[in-house]
Amino acid sequence: MNILLIGGGGREHALAWKLKQSPRVEKLYCVPGNPGLASLAECVALDITDNEALGRFALAHDIGLTVVGPELPLTNGLVDHFTALNLKVFGPSRQAAQLEGSKAFAKGIMHKYNIPAAASAAFADAEKAIAYIQEQGAPIVVKADGLAAGKGVVVAMTVEEAIAAVTMIMQDKAFGSAGNLVVIEEYLAGEEASLLAFTDGFTVAPMIAAQDHKRIFDNDQGPNTGGMGTYAPAPVVTEAVRAQVTREVLQRVVDALRQEGIIYKGCLYAGLIITEQGPKVIEFNARFGDPETQVVLPLLNSDLVAVMEACVDERLADITLEWANQAAVCVVLAADGYPGSYTKGDPISGLDRVQAQGAIAFHAGTGCKDGRIVTNGGRVLGVTAVANDIQAAVAKVYQAVSEIKFAGMQYRNDIAHRAFNRK
Structure with missing residues (x-):
């Protein structure tokens, strides 16, 4: 079949590399791609936010499966548009992608359905957010509600830092409209990890746990980045922790969304912190992580195309994921x-x-x-x-x-x- 991959970063290069290993793939297209991807796919210069143009391309090129890499096309409703055109697409709908697109939405789901996470409050008013910070004290975490390319989070060790973060996000608009609302969270101590999963909206199939390194310098010093490296498996996620997260986080949130009338299909990413009280959710992402994908997919022995098709067709329960013991x-x-x-x-x-x-x-x-x-x-x-x-x-x-x-x-x-x- 012909496959269309949306995106042009390291995550998409890793996805293309794994997709091409499937005997099901006849031709791979990538929008917009990059020079590394060009050795695996035909790169096409289209705007990833232009749903109409992407739909026309998919229909004209007999695309049997579209794989959406980045978060922006998901929150922009690309999956909904392709589904309306009767095109198979791997990724969550616009409603489901709110799990990443709005931290306040995600927090609301977590609190309502008893998914372990940091205590938090959301504010549309900067003065109220600052008053809350002064009341709670530090350390404390300040997050822009919307998409901010992985940079809209400030872990403030002092009240002054937290107030400065609110000013930067809400008043200086460092992340544009993503900062119209801020979420203030309690600071959680522990080791971070990422557990990604395939899901068809009913069944959840967890991948191998990875650990990202967010700070720019050695010994976790300097400002946060989109991720400076990662490894898998992450030993902090023991078999017992993995089973607990699958049961109390991944499966529970998919079931919760379904109760809210939302069928979540695609890759579900749980950013976790392993505290003394057990694993808690820092954030959800509605797609493969970057750079987690670059270490998780090389360990997957199963045919990625077959797994993705099973997610789209709501038959993931029939698939057993096979992983390399490496x-x-x-x-x-x-x-x-x-x-x-x-x-x-x-x-x-x-x-x-x-x-x-x-x-x-x-x-x-x-x-x-x-x-x-x-x-x-x-x-x-x-x-x-x-x-x-x-x-x-x-x-x-x-x-x-x-x-x-x-x-x-x-x-x-x-x-x-x-x-x-x-x-």
Whole structure:
């Protein structure tokens, strides 16, 4: 069949790489794609928010399955539009995607249906939000309600920091209309982890737990980013924790949405913190994580197309996911200045030598200039390696990273450090 993949980052490169392994795939198209994806798919220059144009393309090219990568097309109703055109599409509807698109909506569902999460309150008025912070004290967490490219969250260690965050989000409009509402949450102590799952709106099939590294510098220092690297499996998510999260978080939220009249199909991402009282939800995402996808999918032995079709057709209960008994590590190579303003257009060398090290370089923010691959985003590449255990995967991935060069390249040297500390 012909498949259409929506998106153009590292997550989509990893999805394309896995989709192409299926014997079901005849032709893969990607909108808009990137230079790395171009070796796997035909890249098409369309706007990912133009539902009408995407629908016309899918009908004209006999697309049998569309896979939506980023959150924006989901909250923009792309799945609803394709469903109305009788096109198969993997991803949640606009209503279901509110689980990511509105933190206040997600919190409302969690509180109503007893899904373990931080205590919180939502405010449309900055003065009321500040009064609440002064009453609660710090540390405390301030979140923009809407989509903010993974950057609309401030973990404030002082009341002053929290108030500054409210001012930045609500009054300075650092994230535009995403900050019309803020959610103030209690600070939870513990180790973070991500557990993604496939779901058809009834059955939930969890993937292998991963752990992201959000801070820009080693030892979790510096500002938050979209993610500087990840590894799987994350040992903090024991079999007992995984079973508890599947039962009390993933299955419960899918059932809750169904009770609200919403059938959630696609990938459901639970961002967790493992506290002394047990796992609690930090946030939900309505799609594959980035860079979690880059370590989870290389460990999946099952045919991804078959799994996605089962989600769309509400027969996921018939599928058994098969996983490699291995470990995967991804190190993100970022541009100079990221997560602030960064340079673009710097030539990248050494990509041809990564494969020789047994690793994969997933393109996240690259472009083409005069026939050369150049930097074109904050997170430029995600280098991933798979091995029999975390230690071997770490050694393998950093050997591959050492082959790549571009001006101002920055990356963390301690990806998977918590796994080592735990061992």
